[in-house]
Amino acid sequence: MPEPQREPTFYTRVYEVVRRVPRGSVVTYGQVALICGSPAAARAVGYALNALDGSDDTIPWWRVVNAQGRISLKGRGAAADLQRALLEREGVAFDGDGRIDLRERRWWPET
DNA sequence: AGCCTGACTCAAA
DNA sequence: CTTTGAGCCAGGC
Numbered sequence: 847m848p849e850p851q852r853e854p855t856f857y858t859r860v861y862e863v864v865r866r867v868p869r870g871s872v873v874t875y876g877q878v879a880l881i882c883g884s885p886a887a888a889r890a891v892g893y894a895l896n897a898l899d900g901s902d903d904t905i906p907w908w909r910v911v912n913a914q915g916r917i918s919l920k921g922r923g924a925a926a927d928l929q930r931a932l933l934e935r936e937g938v939a940f941d942g943d944g945r946i947d948l949r950e951r952r953w954w955p956e957t
Numbered sequence: 958a959g960c961c962t963g964a965c966t967c968a969a970a
Numbered sequence: 971c972t973t974t975g976a977g978c979c980a981g982g983c
Contacts, residue, residue: 875964876965876967879966885966886967889964889966891964893962893964895964913966913967
């Protein structure tokens with residue numbers, strides 16, 4: 847029998863990683879890419895999350911921010927406000943420039 | 958198959 | 971501080 851199913855796709859890996867991010871913590875796109883095996887595939891991570899489009903509420907997409915600790919949905923308006931609201935509700939604080947203190951909020955999987 | 962785009966990131970100027 | 975270019979992956983035409 848030929849291979850019934852190949853390794854999980856990049857999307858799948860992204861979802862699995864994001865799903866493990868605990869409440870009140872955040873990760874960066876680059877981090878997720880690294881965990882998925884492609885250190886420089888941060889763009890694909892964003893693309894994967896974009897593909898969710900709210901159809902998968904089991905994935906805390908709002909806990910993913912860019913490397914500067916800021917929300918990358920700046921150009922999408924409503925979604926950006928939603929993300930910030932959701933994070934603040936989990937206890938994640940933003941400074942005057944809309945940045946999160948990654949030194950304290952960054953989550954990292956256990957090897 | 959090729960080319961373009963995008964919720965990204967980093968280094969260099 | 972800002973701007974530019976290159977690298978990465980998947981999807982649509």
